[in-house]
Every structure is written in C-alpha cells, then in structure tokens.
Amino acid sequence: MKKTICALLALLLVCSAAFAGGSSEPAAAGGPVTIKVANYALLESGYEAFWKGIKTNFEAQNPGITIEWVTAPYGEIMNQVINMAGGGDKVDVIFGEIDWVPGLEDAGLAAPITDILPQEFINDFYPDVINSFKINGKAYGIPLYISPYVLYYNKELFRQAGLDPNKPPATYDEMLAMAEKLSQLKDSNGNKVYAFGQTTASVPVSGASLNAMVFNFGGQILDDAGRLSVDNDGFRQAFSMVKLLDERGYNPQNAKLKDLRNLFALGQLAMYYDQSWGFNGVKSINADAVNFTASASPLRGGSGTGQSLLQAHCFVLVDNGKARADATSKFVQFVINENQLNDYLANLTPAYPAKKSMANMTGVVNNGVLKGAAASAGNVKQQTFIPQLSDLNLELCTLAQAVTVSRQNVDTAIATFKRNIQAKLN
Missing domain, CATH: 3.40.190.10 (Periplasmic binding protein-like II)
Known part of the structure; x- marks a missing residue:
C-alpha cells in the first residue's frame, strides 16, 4: 500500500482494511444499469430538492438507468467511498471539490475524464479550468461550476x-x-x-x-x-x-x-x-x-x-466497465447543462459557469450577489496538485x-x- 493512501486514510480518521480495488460486475450490454453517485449535498439544507429532481428527471429521460445515491455528511463522504471501494464496491461518480481530486486519483478512485466523457463535451469547458484538474497531463475531474x-x-x-x-x-x-x-x-x-x-x-x-x-x-x-x-x-x-x-x-x-x-x-x-x-x-x-x-x-x-x-464543485468519475461508464457519461452531461444549472446557480449556489456555452446564463448575469466579484473569476491561480x-x-x-x-x-x-x-x- 502506498504511503500516500495511508496518509489519506489517516486524514479521514479511517482505520480500514488495505485497499482492495475491484468493482461490481457491470450490467449486460443493453440491459438495466444502476450507477452509484456519492453525494453529501443530499444531507444539506437547500440542496436535497435539486438533487432529487435530478434523479427523477434523469431516470425519466433515460429508461433503464437508475441512480443510487450514496450519502454521508460532508466530512465523512470520502470515508464512505473509500470503505466501499475497499470492500470491492466502487461508486461511479463522486460529487465533491477540486481539492479532493489528487487524493482520489492517488488512491485509484478516479479515471481520466477522457476515458468516460466525449471529447466534444469536454471541449466546451474553458481550457484553463480543465488544466486545473490535470495530473501528469490528464484531467481527473469535471467541474459543475467554479469560484475563486x-x-x-x-x-x-x-x-x-x-x-x-x-x-x-x-x-x-x-x-x-x-x-x-x-x-x-x-x-x-x-x-x-x-x-x-x-x-x-x-x-x-x-x-x-x-x-x-x-x-x-x-x-x-x-x-x-x-x-x-x-x-x-x-x-x-x-x-x-x-x-x-x-x-x-x-x-x-x-x-x-x-x-x-x-x-x-x-x-x-x-x-x-x-x-x-x-x-x-x-x-x-x-x-x-x-x-x-x-x-x-x-x-x-x-x-x-x-x-x-480556483475552487470548483465537480464530479470525479470511476471506471466500472463500459455499461456503467456509458450511463455515467449520460448523467454528467445531463447535470452540467444550462437547463439544470440555471436556476440552481441563480437561487441556490452563486457561482460561475465552467462551460463556454453557459457564459451568458441569466441566472448568473442577473445575480446581484455575484455581480461585484465577477472580475475575480478571471484572476485565479492553480495550486499544483500533489497527493x-x-x-x-x-x-x-x-x-x-x-x-x-x-x-x-x-x-x-x-x-x-x-x-x-x-x-x-x-
């Protein structure tokens, strides 16, 4: 076991068995698929309705794909994800923060986004933002929105x-x-x-x-x-x-x-x-x-x-085989979309879009709370990622x-x- 993984576990106050990797068997091609999404925000005031709506609307538009939430408080969700993986049960998506990325990548719980998401979708994100998620030349997270x-x-x-x-x-x-x-x-x-x-x-x-x-x-x-x-x-x-x-x-x-x-x-x-x-x-x-x-x-x-x-709420993706990866890709593209995030950014979470096509969203342009700091989104510096x-x-x-x-x-x-x-x- 690598020293850095031990450090991560110690940080989370976890005493778990050695990381065993592994994953559940993917569903057969064309059959029903369940993806597991680790999301602490379901337990926080103001966010539950949004994420429940995401699940309802996504499943309605994607018959055969089911979202299974994995929840724990903010300070414990990484613990939950690591313990599950140690027992051979990896989640497919982790909703978290950009600072979580290097630890998850070092622990083997993050896939390069290019392995799961289409390049056309990735190309719509600001290059400097995607570069902020890179480790050894590969991006290991995709942001929903950003903020200094x-x-x-x-x-x-x-x-x-x-x-x-x-x-x-x-x-x-x-x-x-x-x-x-x-x-x-x-x-x-x-x-x-x-x-x-x-x-x-x-x-x-x-x-x-x-x-x-x-x-x-x-x-x-x-x-x-x-x-x-x-x-x-x-x-x-x-x-x-x-x-x-x-x-x-x-x-x-x-x-x-x-x-x-x-x-x-x-x-x-x-x-x-x-x-x-x-x-x-x-x-x-x-x-x-x-x-x-x-x-x-x-x-x-x-x-x-x-x-x-630069700070970001992001998705970190896990590769659990083609069927689940394809379903994960659909889920990510569904969420990081103006239709889903316009009201969210206007009424719940003031932040700046990470995608070029979402730059003029009314929920951001007309947000009085965001207005005074708008210039700061272009004056950010990336911290070097280390495990x-x-x-x-x-x-x-x-x-x-x-x-x-x-x-x-x-x-x-x-x-x-x-x-x-x-x-x-x-």
Missing part, C-alpha cells in the same frame, strides 16, 4: 459605520482602515461585530482559503514541480496579516467557514472570505441576507494582484493557529510549518 474565494460584505453594516456600501475595499490596507470603524459596531442585541473573517480551523477547506490568501499577496506555497516553496514575501505577508487580524480582534478565532457564515447571516460579521456558493449557507440561516449581501474581488496585498485560488494536498492544507491551518491562538512569532511558526510539512512531502 470572493469577499462578501454586509452593506447595512457599512452604512452604520459611515462607509459607502458601494465602495468595498480593494486592498488589505483599505480593508484595515474600514475594519477599524466596523469593529466599533454592536448588533441589535449588543453583540460584538467582527470586522473581517478568514477561516483558520483545522479542516482542509480552511487551508485552501489560506492558500488563496497567500496568492492575494503574490506568494506561493508549491512550485510547478510540487516542491515546497514558501521562502517568499507573499507567504510571510499573508500569515502576518492573519496574525494582525487576530491581534486587533477583527477575525473570529479558529473559525470554520460555517461559523463565519452563521456570524455573517446574523449581522455579526462585516466582511469575510468564502467560496461563492457559501452564500447558500448564509441564506439558509437568514433569508433576508440577500438584501444586505454584496460581493467584491479578493483583496490585493503586498506585490500581489489579488489572485485567488498530500489535504495534509498541506491542514498544516496551513496549524500555522495560522500558531500565530493566532498560540501567539507565536510569524518567522518561528513558519520554520515549524516547514519542518512539519516537509516530513510529509518526502
């Missing part, structure tokens, strides 16, 4: 602080000047209003958000060959900013994205970084959030241009906690980070 980390801000809190709600900050210096005023506010119940939220909790998505912040400052974490490369001003400046935000009490300490969404929805957080689709979580807590929420491009810091990390990406993201969280919770000097904390992650990369 955008800046969400509360227009009403801006007004209360005497700030122009139509002029969000463009740089970190501008943000700090505004944060000083915003941090003086209290909500209607007398609770503290935090000025700026950057997630630092020990979950991989928080590490991805910190990675995006490094890109904001023009820094990098890995070089093109996947080697650690943090001896640059942008990397240090990003974590110096994390420390400063904590010292001034602007940033909720050790918060998960869901914590930031909750605070933002309740009017206790003025600005925060999130994937564009995080607004669905905000809206599910407070439906009125659509009236006070606006978005802006990621902030520029240091010598950076405000570049952000240990989840480990790297978790170590970035540990670094952020070292300079905040533990109050360590930034240079000391970075030195410790380098030792810890280098041991996992070797």
Whole structure:
C-alpha cells in the first residue's frame, strides 16, 4: 500500500482494511444499469430538492438507468467511498471539490475524464479550468461550476459605520482602515461585530482559503514541480496579516467557514472570505441576507494582484466497465447543462459557469450577489496538485493557529510549518 493512501486514510480518521480495488460486475450490454453517485449535498439544507429532481428527471429521460445515491455528511463522504471501494464496491461518480481530486486519483478512485466523457463535451469547458484538474497531463475531474474565494460584505453594516456600501475595499490596507470603524459596531442585541473573517480551523477547506490568501499577496506555497516553496514575501505577508487580524480582534478565532457564515447571516460579521456558493449557507440561516449581501474581488496585498485560488464543485468519475461508464457519461452531461444549472446557480449556489456555452446564463448575469466579484473569476491561480494536498492544507491551518491562538512569532511558526510539512512531502 502506498504511503500516500495511508496518509489519506489517516486524514479521514479511517482505520480500514488495505485497499482492495475491484468493482461490481457491470450490467449486460443493453440491459438495466444502476450507477452509484456519492453525494453529501443530499444531507444539506437547500440542496436535497435539486438533487432529487435530478434523479427523477434523469431516470425519466433515460429508461433503464437508475441512480443510487450514496450519502454521508460532508466530512465523512470520502470515508464512505473509500470503505466501499475497499470492500470491492466502487461508486461511479463522486460529487465533491477540486481539492479532493489528487487524493482520489492517488488512491485509484478516479479515471481520466477522457476515458468516460466525449471529447466534444469536454471541449466546451474553458481550457484553463480543465488544466486545473490535470495530473501528469490528464484531467481527473469535471467541474459543475467554479469560484475563486470572493469577499462578501454586509452593506447595512457599512452604512452604520459611515462607509459607502458601494465602495468595498480593494486592498488589505483599505480593508484595515474600514475594519477599524466596523469593529466599533454592536448588533441589535449588543453583540460584538467582527470586522473581517478568514477561516483558520483545522479542516482542509480552511487551508485552501489560506492558500488563496497567500496568492492575494503574490506568494506561493508549491512550485510547478510540487516542491515546497514558501521562502517568499507573499507567504510571510499573508500569515502576518492573519496574525494582525487576530491581534486587533477583527477575525473570529479558529473559525470554520460555517461559523463565519452563521456570524455573517446574523449581522455579526462585516466582511469575510468564502467560496461563492457559501452564500447558500448564509441564506439558509437568514433569508433576508440577500438584501444586505454584496460581493467584491479578493483583496490585493503586498506585490500581489489579488489572485485567488480556483475552487470548483465537480464530479470525479470511476471506471466500472463500459455499461456503467456509458450511463455515467449520460448523467454528467445531463447535470452540467444550462437547463439544470440555471436556476440552481441563480437561487441556490452563486457561482460561475465552467462551460463556454453557459457564459451568458441569466441566472448568473442577473445575480446581484455575484455581480461585484465577477472580475475575480478571471484572476485565479492553480495550486499544483500533489497527493498530500489535504495534509498541506491542514498544516496551513496549524500555522495560522500558531500565530493566532498560540501567539507565536510569524518567522518561528513558519520554520515549524516547514519542518512539519516537509516530513510529509518526502
């Protein structure tokens, strides 16, 4: 068993038997086919109706193909998929995030998309987006939609602080000047209003958000060959900013994205970084959030241009033989289509299309929440894919906690980070 697979299992807190591979026997050609789709979103508020509608409508249009959902909470779905595969029962499709791709490919649970999807369909996706899914020249995931980390801000809190709600900050210096005023506010119940939220909790998505912040400052974490490369001003400046935000009490300490969404929805957080689709979580807590929420491009810091990390909700495909692969191809093409995603992106998950033919979807063009950050979709940077990406993201969280919770000097904390992650990369 490869070391990286063990690391993946450890990350997921799984103690399972050695990966055995294998798959169920495919249905006979021309006969009924069942495809298994792993999808955590069925258990999340607001998404269930959409995905149940997908199943109903797809099966109606494709007699003989049945979708069988494999569900588990967000933090456990990878565990579920790996355990099933270890018992010889592979799913056909995994609905997940781009950061999951290298681990799934390394574990043998991802097929090149060209093995399953027609080239004509793939060619409709923006080339830079498809390139972001490549490992050794082959793409191992296909995005439903994409997003950088955008800046969400509360227009009403801006007004209360005497700030122009139509002029969000463009740089970190501008943000700090505004944060000083915003941090003086209290909500209607007398609770503290935090000025700026950057997630630092020990979950991989928080590490991805910190990675995006490094890109904001023009820094990098890995070089093109996947080697650690943090001896640059942008990397240090990003974590110096994390420390400063904590010292001034602007940033909720050790918060998960869901914590930031909750605070933002309740009017206790003025600005925060999130994937564009995080607004669905905000809206599910407070439906009125659509009236006070606006978005802006990621902030520029240091010598950076405000570049952000490309994020995507995607399908990772598994090859379980021709019959199931053909059915999987039909399913993917059915879902990643304007007919299915227009209302979804307009009303559930604000995000940007990954396909050229969907660029002018009304659900995106007319979306007030997305409008302010529209330019940011063209200012993204790809993180180099390595099998240990989840480990790297978790170590970035540990670094952020070292300079905040533990109050360590930034240079000391970075030195410790380098030792810890280098041991996992070797």
